[in-house]
């Protein structure tokens with residue numbers, strides 16, 4: 001009799017299990033419960049957990065996976081003081097990094113299988129393995145005196161290839177250590193493009209050996225104090241940061257803003273200034289002088305040597321703010337007459353197309369803000385950043401011209417804008433509304449008022465943190481966290497699978513990690529908990 005009951009129970013269990021697995025709700029429940037940010041596309045919970053012990057080894061049968069294994073070693077040590085060595089062959093209690101050609105998904109796709117006796121990460125390439133490692137790192141928890149990762153089986157891939165963050169270090173300079181910390185957190189959230197706004201009105205932040213005054217004189221001042229001591233990155237610093245980013249599969253794209261936003265450069269080399277306007281003096285480079293093009297092309301060639309991304313962002317934004325003096329500049333006037341240019345936009349166009357050409361000649365892609373949508377740029381060597389959320393027609397033009405685009409509309413992706421009604425400091429961006437974590441999280445390109453033709457044309461999304469009103473590292477943290485986590489999930493997880501409440505729960509577990517890393521942040525679950533830093 002007992003045996004019959006036992007058998008009956010077993011069958012009942014099995015039936016329940018099958019029913020559970022079949023219902024979409026259960027499938028979703030398993031997904032929501034996976035505590036990884038950004039939320040993996042497919043996640044199934046297993047039984048038990050993998051425990052890290054003295055014998056745990058990372059197995060790299062293919063030596064090419066070693067850089068990724070090394071990153072995992074570093075993270076386990078940094079976070080938990082775990083020392084996990086590598087081993088060339090399969091061993092008990094191992095974490096294996098394995099290339100698997102079966103992965104047909106996009107670059108960055110991976111599988112992660114955590115079982116009590118072993119962990120296996122599979123991917124087509126190191127970028128995928130790295131993403132698997134990051135998910136594993138997020139799943140490690142302390143249990144009593146030991147560390148473990150709960151059993152999960154993930155099959156994951158990114159929605160977008162471009163998952164970016166832009167940091168403006170012209171308005172305020174934050175320095176190498178802060179940048180590295182941001183790169184660490186970008187990696188933690190699988191963000192993979194760091195757009196570095198290094199030049200603008202208040203300061204030039206990049207050492208250029210052929211024009212040393214750019215950093216030494218142009219580097220003086222910031223948005224809070226025009227006499228602040230020169231602050232800039234030496235070429236040695238740049239190499240160090242580029243290498244640090246590369247270990248985290250983050251590509252760095254430098255921005256040298258032109259022909260506008262060039263005020264700091266013009267302080268250093270006034271002979272190339274194209275003047276400005278009453279409100280923005282010396283705002284532009286001079287497009288009417290031949291020497292300007294040689295100067296800029298030398299700067300770009302040195303920049304190219306420093307950054308292996310083979311991409312330079314040349315800005316191209318807001319030129320009309322300060323190009324009034326082009327009307328009275330003899331060089332510009334001569335150029336206009338010679339080439340039969342009707343207006344200043346034609347001059348701007350000539351400048352941008354000519355600089356774009358010189359970048360193409362050194363095999364660099366040309367990246368620029370959406371003002372360049374009307375110019376003649378080539379789809380295979382250009383990426384345009386759509387930022388003016390109130391000008392969808394600019395985006396439509398880019399789509400119609402088949403130019404690859406990165407979406408970074410001011411709403412919701414400008415992280416200098418306030419995130420919550422409790423916030424009072426900073427510019428009066430309120431007229432645009434708030435960029436709440438929820439708004440960032442819910443972003444989807446399908447909601448934009450344009451017609452996309454080819455999904456591939458949208459490379460991805462990016463958050464931009466402009467720093468006119470962000471002077472301290474605390475305020476920078478406050479503006480970045482936790483919105484950085486939200487943009488990461490919007491860039492990785494398809495909208496249909498996102499769930500803001502679930503996200504908040506997973507996010508709350510990261511707040512202690514922020515604190516442990518000395519980060520300040522906006523506590524959206526309890527805004528009064530962490531007040532707004534004034535500057």
Ligand code: TNX
Nearest residue numbers: 317318369387414416466467
């Ligand atoms: C517009 S976005 C700018 C920046 C400012 C930012 C402030 C863009 C291409 N230009 O120069 O810092 O607004 O939100």
